[in-house]
Amino acid sequence: MRRLVVLGAGTAGTMVVNRLRRRLDRARWQITVVDQDDTHVYQPGFLFIPFGTYQPGQVVKPRRRFLPAGVDLVLGEVDRVDTAANEVLLTGGRRLPYDYLVIATGTTPRPDQTPGMLGPLWRTAVFDFYSLDGATALTRAMERFDGGRLVVHIVDMPIKCPVAPLEFAFLAEAYLRRRGVRDRVEIVYATPLPGAFTKPIASARLGSMLDERGIVVEPDFLVERVDGESKALVSYDEREVPFDLLVTVPLNMGADYIARSGLGDELNYVPVDRHTLRSTEHDNIFAIGDANDIPTSKAGSVAHFSVDVFADNFRQHVDGQQMTGRFDGHANCFVESGDGKGLLIDFNYDTEPLPGTYPAPLVGPFALLKETARNHWGKLAFRWLYWHLLLPGRPIPLPAHMSMAGKHRPSTKEK
Structure with missing residues (x-):
């Protein structure tokens, strides 16, 4: 055996x-x-x-x-x-x-790896949402928050679901707007990356969406500690980002x-x-x-x-044979952008996210790097697919390897 x-x-x-x-x-x-x-x-x-x-x-x-x-x-x-x-x-x-x-x-997530993160402000003014307990506690904090500075923060890469912090920023902006308190809240996105995402075309698109929503980006921010007394993130180059409510993605x-x-x-x-x-x-x-x-x-x-x-x-x-399959790094992610819309990105080791349609050319039904209601509903529908098809290992009619079908490189005007 x-x-x-x-x-x-x-x-x-x-x-x-x-x-x-x-x-x-x-x-x-x-x-x-x-x-x-x-x-x-x-x-x-x-x-x-x-x-x-x-x-x-x-x-x-x-x-x-x-x-x-x-x-x-x-x-x-x-x-x-x-x-x-x-x-x-x-x-x-x-x-x-x-x-x-x-x-x-x-x-x-390992909040213990950042000095001060697990201090007296943990789960009172400093929250994560990459755990069930953290997301549940943050629900109450978001309901109470009606003014001040909201900072969405990433300690370092890599993190699981790397678009989730961006999604949180977009959803928070829409949520605060629906509650009628957006004009009393400053939203800051503090990231160790030079922009909104790791790849240039997607970073430019997502960065413009942050700008459109009045979300300030603090790039190249490598946090050294959380200062609980002054309620601020402090970077290794001694920059400070004050907060009233901090939603952080700890080191993974x-x-x-x-x-x-x-x-x-x-x-x-x-x-x-x-x-x-x-x-x-x-x-x-x-x-x-x-x-x-x-x-x-x-x-x-x-x-x-x-x-x-x-x-x-x-x-x-x-069976003693040579392995013939080669994984190409294929990934795709829906990106919630608020107000019942979302984007989709599809990429692999060698090809960055590009605009177009997925999985089929022209007909999609999902749009790449473009906000649509269909993308939003696709993300919500994925929960059913996850429980009933993905986990049980049942066939899902999507190719394991990334395809260029339906994608195109944007012109200078599109960028």
Whole structure:
């Protein structure tokens, strides 16, 4: 009996076990997935909770519901991976031997890594929304906020769902306008990037949208600490950004057991071949989703498209064949822009987000880098697709590799 152990039953881990359970002979393969609890959260929904679009109960379901028959779920915390012995050690002392290991424990906000962030202002004037508790607490803060300086802030890249801070700024601006208090609020977007996004065409488009909404951008802002007494972000070059309400995206890091196991980089992400997702150090270890160091967005779409490639590659690998699939870094993200509209971006390792239509030329139905109501409804509809198609590993008629069909490079006038 060959043993596959998957660490993490989130988006990537759940898709992996659903795909591989169908491909691997049940008489020859034992599949075990490990996670700390039985609670699966729909993380894209966190963005909507502070504005009342979703309630917390709408983004939480049991993990076991989405795992196929014949897969063992072990609830426990990983202490470390012993790569020499091919074993996973849990904190209670249990050992899980493996022949192949898939690391899918994602990335987690770490407010403890920024001095002062977890001070007396935490969850009173300083909030995050990348966790269920944080998004829920921020709901009450947004309801009470009726004037002053709102700062939306990113500590450093990479972060999961890198467009979410922009979306929060857009949604907050529209929310405050609907409440009739927008004229009493200054909104600042403080980012370590030189602009609104990492790629020039999208950055220019998103930056112009911030300008249109009167949202001030503080670029190249690398925070050194949060000063709780003066209520200000302080950067390494001694710039200060005062706030009345701070909505921050803390530093994101991979799981601590990855460091203890000697498997990760300085942020606990596992170095992998960016096309096959196999560890650069261990032939029988793969890292999927947000847990690896591939140079693309840490987004659910990346997990989806990469698992499409990985599942066939894994079958070839364990059969002693060369892996023929090559993941191209494909990612796409809906970007909520407020007032019932949104954008869509679609890109990969080599091609930045471009205008056009997706997935089909001309007919779309979604517009790229253009605000439409259809994009907004597409984002809301994705929650149903996530629970009913994506997690169970059912086919979704979208190509894993990015296509240039429907895209075009903008002219100088369009830019």
